[in-house]
Amino acid sequence: MLIPHRQPGAVNLRKEIPLASFVGCPDITVSEVAAHTDDCTPGCLFATLPGTQSHGRDHIPLALQRGVAAILTDYPLADISLPQCIVPDVRKAYGQLCHAMYGHPSRRMGIAGVTGTNGKTTTTWILRSLLQSASRSTGLIGTIEYNDGVHSEPSTLTTPDAMTTARLLAAMRDHQTNYAAIELSSHALAQGRPEGLGLDVAVITNVTHDHLDYHGSLEDYIAAKARIIDYLKPEGILVVNTECPHWEQFIPEQERRVRVLSFGATDDADIFPEILELSSSGSRFRMHYGVERFDCEIPLIGKHNVSNAVAAACAALHLGLTTEEIQAGLAKCPPVPGRLETVNCGQNFNVYVDYAHTDDAIQHAIQTVRPLTSGQTTIVFGAGGERDRFKRRKMAAAAAAADKVIVTSDNPRGESPEQIIEDILEGFESTSVKPIIEVDRKKAIHRAICEAKGGDAVLVAGKGHERFQIVGNQRLPFDDVAVCREAIQWNFRTLHRAEATAKVA
Template sequence: MMKNNISNIVINIQTLFDRAGLSLPFSVDPQLEITGIADNSRSVAQGNIFVAIRGTNTDSHQYIGDAVARGAALIIAETAPSDTTVPVILFDDTRSILGKIAHAWYDNPTRGMIVVGVTGTNGKTTSVHLLESVLKTAGYNTGVIGTIEYRFANEHIKADNTTPGAIALAKLFGQMKEAGVNAVAMEVSSHAIDQKRIDGIAFDACLFTNLTQDHLDYHGTMKTYADAKYQLFSRLLPQAQKIGKITSAVFNIDDETGCDFFKKYPGEKSSFAIDNPLAKLRPSAIEANANGMRFDITSLPIHIETFLVGRFNIYNILGVIEVALRLGISLEVIAQGIHNQKTVHGRFEPVPTNLPFTVLVDYSHTPDALQRALENARVLTQGKLIVVFGCGGDRDKTKRPIMGHIAAALADSVIITNDNPRTEPPESIAEAIREGVQQVRPDMEDACTVIDRRAAIAKAIELAHVGDIVLIAGKGHEDYQIIGTVIHPFDDRLVAAEYLKAREEAEVSH
C-alpha cells in the first residue's frame, strides 16, 4: 500500500531504500510499512523509522528503547542496541542517511527542480533574493530557503534556522514540489553542511560568496570552518552528478578562501571578482550613489542597474549573474531580474524618514560584515557616521574586540549596546567590545555604552544631524531579542521608526 499525498504517506521499506539508493539487508522484510521518519524519540509515532544520531551534546542512540516503546518499526543506527524487538540497520554515518531517506520519503523532489545553494559568511541572503528575482523574471515558479524566511507560492514560514533540519528540509521541498515550484534558491549554512542536513538535495549550482571570521564557537578554527563550506562543492555536487544533473560551482576569487576553492575544485566551475584579473566576470564603469548603482561587465554585453548599494552588493550581483548564466538564463532577463530586486529586509535597509539624515539597519554581525557596512556608509555620508551595535552572547567571543576596533576606526561615533546577550552578562560583552574601541580611541571620546538597545537607538537618532548616517548593526531583519533564555519582541526597524517619528513631531512643534 502506498499513499502519496504529502500529509499522509505510507511506504514500504524496499521502495524507500530504492528511492534513496540504499541496499536493504536481507534480514529486513521488504514489505515492512513505514509511516514516517523521526530523529527525536519523543516525536516517534507508530510505524516510524527512528534514526539515531550522535549529536554535539547528546547521542540519541541512548533513546532507541524509548523510540521502540513509542512504536518505531525500524531503527537506523551506527551501533547495535543491546536489546530491541524491531529490525535494526547499521550505517557508518546516520546523519547522511537521514537526509537521503528523508528526501526519498517525499520522492526526491529536488531531482525535478532547479536548486541553487549559496554559502559563505556574508552575502547569502542578498544573493538568494537576487537569484529569486532573476528566476522569477525567467518564468520559474520559485521557492526560497534562508535566514529571513522559507517562501513559496503563497506560503511565508518564519525561519528558525538559516537551513532547516534534514527532515523539515525534505518536507519543505516536498511541499514546494506539490505547490508547483520548479526552482529554489537556498542559503546553506556551515552548520547545515557539517551536520549533513542538506544530504539528499540534488543541487544544480552552488555559489561561494566569501569566508571571514564567524561561528568559531562551533568550528573552532577558520580552517575547520572553511573545510565545512567546501563540502558543499566537494561532496554535495558530486551526489547530484550521480543522479544525472549537470552541475556548476561559482566562486568569488577576490576572497582568499574562494580562490583556494576555485583552484582545487575539479568539476565544472567559474569565477567572479572586482579586483582579480583572472576572474571570468569583473565589473567596469561603476557608478554609485545613495539610490543605487550601475555598471557593466568586462566580458559580457550586459548593463546592470540596481537599487542596491555598496561594493559588497557588486560581489553579490556578480555571483548571481554567473549562476544564472550557468542555468541558461539570458543576459536581458538577468539584468531585468537584478533591477527588479528593490531592497532586502535588514540588509543596509533605510528606515523611512523626513528628517535630513539617514538611518540604515543592517545584519552585519561579523567583523568583515561590519567593516563592509561602515565602509559603504562612509562613502554615502555627507556628515558624520554613527554606529550602534553589540555582539551576541554564548557565541564567538574573539570577534568582540575586533568589531570594537573596526567600529572605532571607521565611524565618527560608536554606541555599544546589547545584541542577543542570551545567558551572558551584557556588561561583560560590552566590555570586550570596548577593549577594541580603546585601541583606537583610548579617551573614549564619541564612544559610549548604552546597554539597553532601545535607548541606544534613541541616543543615536538624537545625535544625528543634517547629512549624517546612523548605522544600526547586528540584528537586521530579526524581530526579537534574546535576553537570558527569554525571547522578547524587538525590531530595530520599528524602534528606529518610532524615535524618528517622535523627533519629526518634536521638530514640527518647535
C-alpha cells in the same frame, strides 16, 4: 506551515540505501522517519543521529515507548529486539530517506545553494528576483523566510533539517515552483543537514572570521563551507569569489572534476564587474563575461551588493537565464529586509538597519554608508551572546571607522550583556575611538537618532530583519526598524514642541 499536497510515501530502505545491512529482518519499509523522540509515532523509523550535546542512541528508550517499529543506526544494538538498519553514516542515510519519502523533489528542480560568511541572504534574494523576473517560479529557504513560490512563513533556522527541507521542496514542486534558492549555513553543512539534497549550483560568497566557537578553527570552518560541493549534481557547477583569500581551497582535487565559474573584482575572474556608479539609490556596473559586456543596475546600495549581484548572476546563467533576462531582473530586485534597509520618516539624515554581525560585514556597511553621507556616521552595535567571543574585538576594530560609536546589547542569550560589552571594548584599546556605552538597545538607538544632525547617517547593526531580542531563554519582541521609526517620530515631536515654545517666548 508550508505543506505539500501529497503526503510522504513509503520507502524501501534496501532500495534507497543499497550498502545498508539489516539486523532482525531482510529489509525495512517505512512511511515515516523521525530523528527526535518528539516526532516519533507508532510504526515509524527512528534515526539515531549524533548531536552536539547527546546522541540519538541515548533516546532509544523513549522512542520505544512511543512505538517506533525500527532503528536506523551505525552499528548493531544488541539489547534492542526491533529490526535495525545498519549504515556507516546515519545522518546521510536519514537525509536520503527524508527526500525519498517526498519523491526526491530536488532532482526535478533547478536548485542553487549559497553559503558564505556574509551575503548568503542577499544573494539568494537577488537570484530569486532574477528567476521570477524571467517567469521562473522560484522558492526560497533561508534566514528570513521559507517560501514555496506561493506562500511564505518566517524561518526558524537558516538551513532547516533534512525532513523540513524535503517537505518545503515538495510543497514548491506541488505549486509548480521549479526553482529554489537555498541558504546553507556552516553549521548545517558541518552537521550534514543538506543530505539528500541535489544542487545544480553551489555558490560560496566569501569566508571571514565567524562561528569559530563552533568550528574550532578557521581551517575547520573553511572545510565546513567546502562541503557544499558534496551536494552538487553530476552536471552541477561551483561558483567561487576570487576576492576571498581562501577561494582556491574550495576547488576539489583532480580526482573529482567539478565545473567552476569564478567571479570577482579583477579581470582574472571568469565574470567581473566594472563599477560605474554607487549612489544612495542603488548601483550601476558593467558585467564582463567572456567577450560579452552588459550594463546592469540594481536598487541595492554598496560595493558588496554588486558582488552579491554578480554571484546571483553566475547562478542564474547556469540555470538558463540570458544576459538580457539578468539585466531586467537586477533592475527589479526588491530591497532585502534588514540588509542596509533604509528607515525614512522624512528626517534630514539617513538611518540604516543592517544584519552586519561580523567585522567584515561591519566594515563593508560603514564603507558603503560613508561616501553617501555629508555629515558624520554613527554606528550602534553589539555582539551576540554564547557565540564566537574571539570576533568581538575584531567587530570593535571595524566599527572604529565610524565617527561615533555606541556599543549596546545585541542578543545576549545566557551571557551577561555587560560582559559582552567589556569584551567588545578591548577592541577599541588600539584605536583613538572613545565609544559610548548604553546597554539598553532601545535607548542606544534613540540616542543615536536624537543626536543626529542634517546630512548625518545612523547605522544600526547586528539584528537586521529580526523582530526579537534573545535575553536568557526568552525571545522578547524587538524590531530595530520599528524602534528607529519610533525614535525619529519622537525626535520630530520634541523639535516641534521646542519650536512652539520658542515662538511663544
